[in-house]
Amino acid sequence: MIKTKEDYLKSLRDLGHLVYFKGEPISDVTVHPSFAPHINSVAKTYEMALAPEFEDLLTATSHLTGKKISRFTHIHQNVDDLIKKVQMLRVIAHETASCFQRCVGFDGLNATYMTTYDIDEKHGTDYHKRFCEYLKYIQEENFILVGGMTDPKGDRSKAPSKQADPDMFTRVVERREDGIVISGAKAHQTGAVNSHEILVMPTMALREGDEDYAITCAVPLNAKGVILIFGRQTNDERKAESEMDSGNPDFGMVGGEALIVFDQVFVPWDRVFMCGEIDFCGTLVERFATLHRQNYGGCKGGVSDVLVGACALACEYQGTMKASHIKDKLAEMMHLAETVYTGSVACSAMGSKTPSGAYYPDPVLANCTKLNVSRNIYTIARLAHDVAGGIIATLPAESDLRHPEIGKYIEKYMAGVEGVSTEARMKILRLIENMTGGTALVESMHGAGSPQAQKVMYQRLGRIDMKVKWAKKLAGIEE
Amino acid sequence: MKRIGLKYCGGCNPSYDRVEYVRAIQEAAGDRVAWVTLDEGGFSTLLLVSGCDKQCVEMAEYEDRGCRIIRIKDSCSAPSEILSHLLEGDT
Numbered sequence: 123m124i125k126t127k128e129d130y131l132k133s134l135r136d137l138g139h140l141v142y143f144k145g146e147p148i149s150d151v152t153v154h155p156s157f158a159p160h161i162n163s164v165a166k167t168y169e170m171a172l173a174p175e176f177e178d179l180l181t182a183t184s185h186l187t188g189k190k191i192s193r194f195t196h197i198h199q200n201v202d203d204l205i206k207k208v209q210m211l212r213v214i215a216h217e218t219a220s221c222f223q224r225c226v227g228f229d230g231l232n233a234t235y236m237t238t239y240d241i242d243e244k245h246g247t248d249y250h251k252r253f254c255e256y257l258k259y260i261q262e263e264n265f266i267l268v269g270g271m272t273d274p275k276g277d278r279s280k281a282p283s284k285q286a287d288p289d290m291f292t293r294v295v296e297r298r299e300d301g302i303v304i305s306g307a308k309a310h311q312t313g314a315v316n317s318h319e320i321l322v323m324p325t326m327a328l329r330e331g332d333e334d335y336a337i338t339c340a341v342p343l344n345a346k347g348v349i350l351i352f353g354r355q356t357n358d359e360r361k362a363e364s365e366m367d368s369g370n371p372d373f374g375m376v377g378g379e380a381l382i383v384f385d386q387v388f389v390p391w392d393r394v395f396m397c398g399e400i401d402f403c404g405t406l407v408e409r410f411a412t413l414h415r416q417n418y419g420g421c422k423g424g425v426s427d428v429l430v431g432a433c434a435l436a437c438e439y440q441g442t443m444k445a446s447h448i449k450d451k452l453a454e455m456m457h458l459a460e461t462v463y464t465g466s467v468a469c470s471a472m473g474s475k476t477p478s479g480a481y482y483p484d485p486v487l488a489n490c491t492k493l494n495v496s497r498n499i500y501t502i503a504r505l506a507h508d509v510a511g512g513i514i515a516t517l518p519a520e521s522d523l524r525h526p527e528i529g530k531y532i533e534k535y536m537a538g539v540e541g542v543s544t545e546a547r548m549k550i551l552r553l554i555e556n557m558t559g560g561t562a563l564v565e566s567m568h569g570a571g572s573p574q575a576q577k578v579m580y581q582r583l584g585r586i587d588m589k590v591k592w593a594k595k596l597a598g599i600e601e
Numbered sequence: 602m603k604r605i606g607l608k609y610c611g612g613c614n615p616s617y618d619r620v621e622y623v624r625a626i627q628e629a630a631g632d633r634v635a636w637v638t639l640d641e642g643g644f645s646t647l648l649l650v651s652g653c654d655k656q657c658v659e660m661a662e663y664e665d666r667g668c669r670i671i672r673i674k675d676s677c678s679a680p681s682e683i684l685s686h687l688l689e690g691d692t
Contacts, residue, residue: 174638175620175650178658179611209613427614463614 124264125172127165133265134161134316139343141315141380143352151315155362156352159374161316163222164266166214166373167194179210184261185479186254194224195261197235198481204470208420212463215424219370219557221377221565223313225417227267230321231257232480233410234338238395239478241402249395250478256340256393260319268320268343270308270382271410275325282328282335292322292384293334294397301390302397304337308384312377312569315352317343320382324396327404336403338396339389347387350380356560366520366549369556376565411579412469412485414570415492419466422495422566425557426459426502432553436510439538439547451505458498465491486583493576499566503558514555517548604635605687606647606668608658615652617676623650625680626687633688645669646687 124130131152141148143156151157171180171192182196182203183189198204207228214222235257238249260267273282276290285291292306308322323338341348355375357368365371396402434452437443469487476482507514513536523532523545537544556562567573594600612619626648627636637644647663649656651674660670671686 174607175609175612177611178609179613206611209611213611213613 123262124168127169130165130168130266131161133318137318137344139315139350140348141350141352144354148315148352156358157315157378159220159361159368159370159372160223160313160378163218163220163373164224164313164316166218167192167222167224168264170214170217176213179206179213182206184258186258187261189261191261192264194228195231195257195264196228197232197257198473199479200481201471201473204416204473204481204483205467208416208463208466208470211417211420211466212424212427215421216427218373219425219428219553220373220375221312221421223317223377224266225421226269226312226414227317227319227321228269229410229413229417230267230269230271230323231260232413232482233406234321234323234395236409236476236478236480236482237402237406238338239476240405241396241399243477244401245399247399252392253395256395263318265319266313266317267340268308268311268314268317268382269410269414270311270320270322271325271407272309272311273325274307274309274381282332291325291332291335292337294337295334295386297397298388301388302337302339302394304339304341304384304387304389306384308382310353310379310568311350311382312379314343314380314382315350315378319343320348322384323406323410324403326407328400330400333398333400336396336398336400338394338406340393340395341384341387341389343382345387345389347385349383349385351383352378352380356562357556364520366523366545366552369552369554375556375562377569408485408579409482411571411575412483412488415488415576416466416469416483418495418566418570419462419464419491422499423459423463423466426455426462426499429502429506429554429557430455430459432550432557433506433509436547436550436554439542439550440511441539442509448509451509455502455505458502462491462495462498465494485579489576489579489583492570493573496567496573496576500563503563506554506558510551510554514551514558517551517555520548523548602632602635603646603688604637604644606639606642606644606663607636608639608647608649608660610649610651610656610658612652617652619650619652619673622673622676622680623648626683629680629684630687634684646671648673648683648687 124133134152141151148154170176180193181190182193184191185199193210234253238253241247242250273291276285282291289306294302295305296303319340319342321340324336328336360368437448442448469483469491472484472487473481518532523529533544538547646669649670649672654674656674
């Protein structure tokens with residue numbers, strides 16, 4: 123069982139999965155500068171679970187075994203569990219100011235738990251029993267799970283079975299007595315290169331003719347035929363160049379995403395939790411999306427807390443802290459952060475019990491939260507740029523500060539208030555740059571589904587008919 | 602040496618530095634107290650450290666057992682004051 127950071131690093135070294143980055147195979151992800159910050163961020167979830175001051179949120183009691191487990195492998199048993207999930211995400215974000223990657227698999231586990239129960243009720247299958255056995259294994263090992271939902275999708279106007287290339291959506295290519303063989307890919311997979319397994323799920327509701335694409339299964343990332351290709355991030359070469367210039371040297375920037383390719387991958391039946399039940403794809407996707415959107419006010423709220431602190435410190439170092447417009451902008455940033463957190467707590471508090479016994483957040487409020495994140499985090503970043511100043515876009519490199527000839531000029535002209543080192547000022551400005559640029563922002567827009575996906579949910583679940591009824595009644599319209 | 606249980610809330614959004622404050626209490630206690638976790642057990646007094654007014658951690662199970670619980674939700678009191686509550690009744 124993985125308990126410590128050291129256990130986790132060893133487990134990744136032992137995994138021997140096939141990872142590529144910039145055209146090169148990576149033999150040991152744990153020592154590669156491009157992956158180390160993401161690994162540290164996940165490792166923090168293990169470290170905090172062992173720390174007395176955090177364990178109340180980071181751990182839970184398994185309803186299957188009664189054992190103490192990581193909350194990231196827990197099935198929500200009540201509203202309090204839903205709220206604790208959000209609180210946990212906020213507190214970890216305070217420690218990392220980055221993405222800690224485990225929520226996707228966490229949400230996949232909960233969505234699959236609920237949905238396999240419903241499939242069995244309708245079709246008389248035994249997916250739920252299989253899944254519970256798998257869940258016990260994940261809880262016992264304390265593994266990191268990729269939540270594999272997003273397919274590449276090719277031509278978005280066509281159904282999976284109508285694509286020119288049938289692998290644009292992950293599919294079953296062969297059914298055997300002992301299992302199935304899958305091909306296809308999952309894109310934008312958070313934390314993939316430093317996870318142990320992937321929980322493959324369908325990417326959208328499916329119709330008749332797409333049965334081969336209605337697949338949910340668990341695949342170890344070292345399985346034959348699985349290839350991981352790590353994506354680039356804004357300023358990613360700085361991770362290898364300079365601690366200061368990378369901004370957040372220990373924990374990097376957001377999740378670290380990869381394309382996961384399945385080239386004829388065999389999956390035994392005990393790891394298959396849906397195979398052909400097109401009538402439950404929409405339910406599974408919606409549940410996963412709601413559980414994932416629930417998170418965003420927690421983690422992004424926590425990350426924003428750190429950004430507010432970084433901005434306040436930068437202003438203090440620059441002598442602008444007493445300006446009234448700075449105080450106002452910092453207050454606005456805090457308001458926006460608390461607004462997204464409020465949404466996450468609200469959708470959790472209004473959660474309800476599913477037939478499986480697992481609890482589920484209010485889907486409309488979870489959607490509201492994520493849509494607010496896609497806006498508020500950009501506004502928070504804009505305010506951060508405003509108060510920090512243009513210096514975050516023009517700051518010289520750490521190597522200039524350390525240079526024997528020109529270092530004295532950087533020291534002199536990049537200085538702020540008396541008594542604060544130039545190095546401290548440069549470090550905090552780099553952290554702000556790291557947290558508000560490129561990849562860091564796009565994740566707030568498209569993670570857990572793009573804004574339009576949330577609008578679609580409003581159209582579906584927003585009860586506009588009831589709203590019309592109330593309006594008609596108050597206006598005295600009877601026709 | 603008195604055994605005292607130590608339990609923190611999860612610290613989602615604390616209004617003060619819980620760990621630093623507890624460290625100050627521990628420093629004031631010196632070797633008069635052996636601090637133990639809930640799992641270790643063997644205590645009849647428990648210091649419950651919450652980060653805010655919500656004080657979300659439930660300790661009914663320990664109260665039912667007759668355990669004396671001293672609750673902290675901010676750093677307003679002097680650490681020595683908290684310590685004297687914890688050591689109350691000891692000679």
